[in-house]
Amino acid sequence: MLICAVVITLMRNLFAGAILLSIYSLLASTFFMTMDAVDVAFTEAAVGAGISTILVLATLLHVGHDTKPAKTLRVLPLLVTVFVAGLLIYGLHDMPGFGQANNPVHTHPIAEYYIENSESDTKSPNMVTAILASYRGYDTLGEVTVVFTAGIGVLLLLGGRRKNNKRKADPKIS
Amino acid sequence: MNHHIVLRVVAKLLIPSILLFALYTQFHGDYGPGGGFQAGVIYTAAFILHTLVFGLENTKKIISPTLVQVLSAVGVILYASVGFASIFLGGNFLEYGALIPSALPHAANPGGQHLGILLVELGVGITVSSVILSIFYNFAAEDDSDIEADGIPNEKGKHE
Amino acid sequence: MKILGLFNYWMVILLMLVGLYMVIASSNLVKKIVGLNLFQASVFILYISLGKILGGTAPIFLKNAPDTVYSNPLPHVLILTAIVVGVAMTSLGLALIIRIRKAYGTIEEDEILEIENKQQ
Known part of the structure; x- marks a missing residue:
């Protein structure tokens, strides 16, 4: 990769x-x-x-x-990248080991709650679907709205002009 | 593209199975991997394949851009109306337990939860699929029909 | 052992830096979007790595196996939605690039800046 x-x-x-x-x-x-x-x-x-x-x-x-063809290696972006690399590697030392069951991510009670109760709460064996659609329903509603908005945005950027050219500025569309 | 008979036949075989697989993904999302987001994208992939092989105009005859735009709104409205329906039936917003009447408290009504999840995922699927199809229409429809004829088909085999 | 245990995170950092460098350094706008996608994917990998438990299985409930260890489903949900929003964002960016190309005739950032300067 x-x-x-x-x-x-x-x-x-x-x-x-x-x-x-x-x-x-x-x-x-x-x-x-x-x-x-x-x-x-x-x-x-x-x-x-x-x-x-x-x-x-x-x-x-x-x-x-x-x-x-790009010019030679640009200095400033490289410096920024090296700086960020330093910060990330500094932060890396505090990361818990990979895949351990007692990592903070897994010990938080909410994960445990989802794993234990999502099947009986929603009759949906796939926990990801249960959380996505039920427990975090608001989140997903917002997500769908974002996708919808992006669709409208692309429509405004690319689609509207084409219609105007064809129909000579229909006031309803523009 | 009229002379590529292999592509046309294979596409005709593939498109229904892709659509069927998308529907399976949509409605089996509760039990296995899948759900509205994936199903929407796969459903659109079938139409994109159709566009690549048979041309944009033919696909637009099947499912018109206006219909796609209306459908993308319908999905969001379906999602939100499930939320409002549960308010009117006595629960909180998006509290699916209220959707099916039962003696149990709303939070412990798995049947309603299940129905709610199904409807919501359907809304997600409709929106995602039609939004991506509408985006694709806009990208493909710009101009340059001659470039499109030999540009896009090159990558078709790799994705479907 | 410590280094090996953090191998995933090292990969995340490297991919993130490649993406970041591409966003900042390349003057071609399409390449910037591609770099943004790389960056995004590295964040996805970070989240999914956090959710993994060694010896665990996919978070799909198994009826006859009460002792199964499941990986954490919460990061999966977050990333699932993030991927879809990511592609929506990418398409919006690409649409903007097409419009920029129509307006300026180029998608190289420095050439656009030159044209802007000449106009003023």
């Missing part, structure tokens, strides 16, 4: 970059699979590897494939 990411950075051709991004998403989804997150793996495979690649490719149709 890391190799894939680095190659994307170096790639001049955006078309190859888009395909590599798709491979990266597929690798991420297999990783989620091994981490027991089946729902997330499912979503990442469908959304990351499928839809977003298609959208990037559709954009490339309009804007062209090639980037300008």
Whole structure:
């Protein structure tokens, strides 16, 4: 995955970059699979590897494939990146070991509550669905609204103008 | 694309099975991995495949952009109306236990919970699928029909 | 052992830095969006790694096995929604890029800045 990411950075051709991004998403989804997150793996495979690649490719149709050859390594971004790397590695030392059952994430009572009660509360064996739709229903409602808003935004950015050209400025649409 | 007979036949075979798989994902989300978000995306993938093989105009004949835009609102409204329905039936907002009358308190009514989850996931699925389809229509419909003919089909086989 | 136990987090950090560098350093707007996607995926990996319990299984309730250890389902829910919102955001960004291309004829950031300066 890391190799894939680095190659994307170096790639001049955006078309190859888009395909590599798709491979990266597929690798991420297999990783989620091994981490027991089946729902997330499912979503990442469908959304990351499928839809977003298609959208990037559709954009490339309009804007062209090639980037300008980049100048030499830029100094300021590199400095910022190194600085952030320092901060993250400093924070890394306080992270609990990977996959231990007594990590703070797992000892918080809410996770325990979900695991023990979601089946009897909702008759839904898949805890992820139960939490998504029932316990965190407000959250998901907001999420759906965000997706809806993004759809409207794209419609306003790309769709409205096309209709205006065709129908000569219908006042209702614009 | 008219001369690619293999692609056309394979696409005709694949599209119904993709749609069926999406519906399975949608309604089996309670029991196995899946749910509204994934189902919506897979459902859209079938239409995108149709667009790539048969052309944008033919897909727009099947499901028009206006219908897609209306559907994307319908999903959100369905979700919110489940919330309001549970208020009118005596619970709190999105308290699904109130949806099916029973002697039990709302919090301990698994039947209502189950119905609520199903409806809400349906709303999510409708919105996600139609929003992504509408986004795709807008991206693909811009212009350059000649570039589209040899640009997009290149990547089709890799994703479906 | 300590280093090996944190291997996932090292990977997260490296991927995050690659994404960050791409967002800041590349002047091509599409590449910025791709970098943003890489960054996003690294955050997803961080959350999912946190939810894993070694020896656990996927959080789908098994009727006949009361002693099963399940991984933490909460991070999965958060990331599930984040992925979908992420693709919505990506599409919005790409739509903006198409409009920028229509308006300026280029998607390189420095060229856009040059055009802006000339106009003023």
